[in-house]
Amino acid sequence: MATPEFIVRLREKIGHDPLWLVGVTAYVEDADGRVLLGRRADTGExxxxxxxxxxxxxxxxxxxxxxxxxxGVDVEPRALVRVRASRHLTVYANGDQTQYLDLMFSCRLAEGGCAEPRVADDESLEVGWFAPDALPEPLAASTRERLGALAAWREAGSAEALFSLDA
Structure with missing residues (x-):
């Protein structure tokens, strides 16, 4: 899991001080309603x-x-369903400190694209599709929280999306 080059350059200047980063999360659902998840190499979750x-x-x-x-899956973002600033300061093993602004997108499979998940980099141990009522363990606490936020968004109706990409 290589650190992006722009972060490496910033860290040369600011050391381990807190760094504010923008992150994205993908909620991807297939035609059968299964959710795309990866088992992270860094946590095993x-x-x-x-x-x-x-x-x-x-x-x-x-x-x-x-x-x-x-x-390896090709997706199309459909809606920005949540914007959340983390109050949690993440401290990595090397001492780097980071906080994130997370933008969560609801995505669908791209027409004509790859829909068969495979481990495509060193960040994941396994990847796959899972029924919402049969999610694998251990499931990351952040994923449980995000799935809860998605359920609330759906309950409110997808017309309540923060931003639609179907304009």
Whole structure:
């Protein structure tokens, strides 16, 4: 799991001080209602696909890139369903400190794209589709929380999306 080059350069200047980053999370559902999850190499937990937005990269483009890089699956973002600033300061093993603004997208499979997940990088041990009532364990606490937020969004009706990409 290589640290993005822009973060490496920033860390050369600021050391381990807190760094504010924009991240994206992908909720991907297939035609059977199954959810795409990856088992993370760093924690061993199952989680939604997420990653860091590169400087100047549109967040919707980031979510497409991250899903493809981590699972090989091609997606289309449909709606921005949540924007959340983390109050939690993440401290990594090397001492780096980070906080995230997470943009969660609801995505569908891209027409004509790859729908068969595979481990596509070193960030995941396994990837796959799972029925919402049969999610694998251990499931990351952050994924449980995000799935709860998605359920609340759906309850409110998808017309209540923060931002629709179907304009």
């Amino acid at each position: 199952w989680a939604l696909v997420y990653g860091i937005n590169e400087p100047g990269e549109e967040p919707a483009v980031t979510v497409v890139r991250e899903v493809r890089e981590e699972t």
